[in-house]
Amino acid sequence: MFDMYQGYVHYKNWDFELFNYTPSDYGGLHHAAVRIAGDSVYRHLKHEGGTHRVQRIPEVGLSSRMQRIHTGTMTVIILPQPVEVDIEQKDLRVDTFRSRGAGGQSVNTTDSAVRVVHLPTGISAECQQSRSQLQNRDTAMRMLKARLYQSIMGKEVEQRHTARKQQVGSRSQSERIRTYNFSQDRVTDHRTGYTTRDIKEFMRGGEALDDLILNVLEHAETEALLELVEQSLKQTTCENTADK
Structure with missing residues (x-):
């Protein structure tokens, strides 16, 4: 997944600066921190923060009759670069x-x-x-x-957001925001229901990932617009009541 994001940065022609890279004992990655700079970086990546779930069949289980799916998670944290x-x-x-x-x-x-x-x-x-x-x-x-x-x-x-959440409740299905299912060759974002196939191509971090990110971004911006409308209607109602 680190390579996926690095591939996406290359696809978007952004700058990629590595701060920390700590490998795990099993040949993977334990922790990494990077700085990404470029046009509209935070707008595109801010919704990538959260728990990402990966479902796959480990190599040791490929020859087994009982192929057990291994589920793991990775946490992504997106921080904006402050002015000062x-x-x-x-x-x-x-x-x-x-x-x-x-x-x-x-x-x-x-x-x-x-x-x-x-x-x-x-x-x-x-x-x-x-x-x-x-x-x-x-x-x-x-x-x-x-x-x-x-x-x-x-x-x-x-x-x-506290006031609005108390009124409409939580729409979150769970803590995970996305699932990468290698055995079913699919990627699903749980916030929008967006699903795409060809997971190997998706993990290259190119157009397929960009399409998903833009879908999530459009959904989030629509939700934000609806929230503003709700607040405006509520304020108008309160003002009309006060006038009466």
């Missing part, structure tokens, strides 16, 4: 450590990796991609500012 977030130095704690590889083993002989913690909120960010401690610190600070900005904006968005 003021952080006082006294509110920061900076830790240095050696870069880690698969299984937690150190891969560098120097303490070049950096973790920056914002003490008032407990929000942290770390970077170990570069062998330069200074570069890693600069990257970690950019990530921290983005997360602080997201935290601030998230509270404002939550306050705006």
Whole structure:
């Protein structure tokens, strides 16, 4: 899935900057952090955040009569790059450590990796991609500012939507937003019901992924417009009642 998003960035002609890449013990990926820049990046990717479910038949089960489907999940977090977030130095704690590889083993002989913690909120960010401690610190600070900005904006968005959610209830089927089912050769987004086939082509991150993202984006923008209409009608009703 990391390759899928990287392929999508290439398809959209965006810039891709790797901050962190930590492999797992099984040849996959445990964690990665990247910066993506380009035209309308956040508008296209902001709805990719959430739990993605993957269903597949492991290679060890291919020859078995009882082919059991393995289900796994991956969490995607999308953070906007803030224009500027003021952080006082006294509110920061900076830790240095050696870069880690698969299984937690150190891969560098120097303490070049950096973790920056914002003490008032407990929000942290770390970077170990570069062998330069200074570069890693600069990257970690950019990530921290983005997360602080997201935290601030998230509270404002939550306050705006709480009232509406209490009236209409939750429409969410579950925490997962999308399922990649390799055994059935399909990808389904649970927010819109959009389904596409040829999963191998989809995972290349090209036109097929773009079509799904645009479908979700159109759905989300329609929902936002309906919310504005509801708020406007409610306000008009309240004003008419007050006039009476």
